[in-house]
Amino acid sequence: MNEFALIQQYFKHAALATSNDSASSVVLGIGDDAALIQPPSGQQLVITSDTLVAGRHFPQDTPAHAIGWKAAAVNLSDIAAMGARPFAVLMAISLPEVDPDWLAQFSRGFFDCCAPLQVQLIGGDTTKSAVLSITVTALGWVEQDRAIRRDGARPGDLVVVSNTLGDAVYALHHPGSELQERLDYPQPRNLLGMALQGYASSMLDVSDGLAQDLGHILAASQVGAQLHLENLPLSSTLQQLPRQQAWQLALTGGDDYELCFTLSPEHFDAFCQQFAGQFQVQVIGQIIQGSGLTLQYQQQPYEMNLQGYQHFD
16 A cells, blocks of 8 residues: 555545634645645644654554554643644654554544544655654644743642543553553543633643643743642542552653643632533642742652653653
């Protein structure tokens, strides 16, 4: 199968029937040398890109459907972290071989992740390589000056995270556990990200471990933070572990793709009233004057190793 037949069979997905204005921004998608996009009036373009490599970002025996899902999800999560609305993706995939069954499952997983958000694949590339590698570029729209950046946290803001932390790294070390889907099928929190526009002062997604990623907000905003370990949101599985082991997974594990954001107490109250019951979020600390991250347990200082995922170890 040549490159063009491969693209036609597995990746030229039918355009999504949708009333979403951002979807109509795609003037020309797959089939030409490049895609054509018409930006909506008053919107800024949000762009992100991530590469997944077999054996580095997912185990070699990961099902093809899960690899396809994750390739889309980790990029859509970055769009969520800016408070933007996703609308399209591009994908470049390097394959050791052309396996029709694998490609059918992979492409299905990819589109299964994109479809609920009405996201289209509008271009990319395919080639042969010794190692399976997938690079996805995601595009989104956000109203002028409404993107939620990392540099807006202020002393007095609350530190909040979505859902639970540490599940993916637990699953990595316990294959086949009840948390396996948290590793294989991360859920991009785009609806939450968009809902936080006008409320959050800063935000990012947790990909390399909460402590390390929160540190990026602290550095960009030139502030410090204090976290309360007893408030870390843990799944029932992690709650069965020794306390410090569970905290270590939650703070440094990575691959969660949950949102971590800051906002004033007043904005948090208003957000909870506006979106009551729609999102699972947990206050875990507050922004303070100074720099760096400090931990407390029951109002007493607590020391831990906080190094997260290192891409070049």
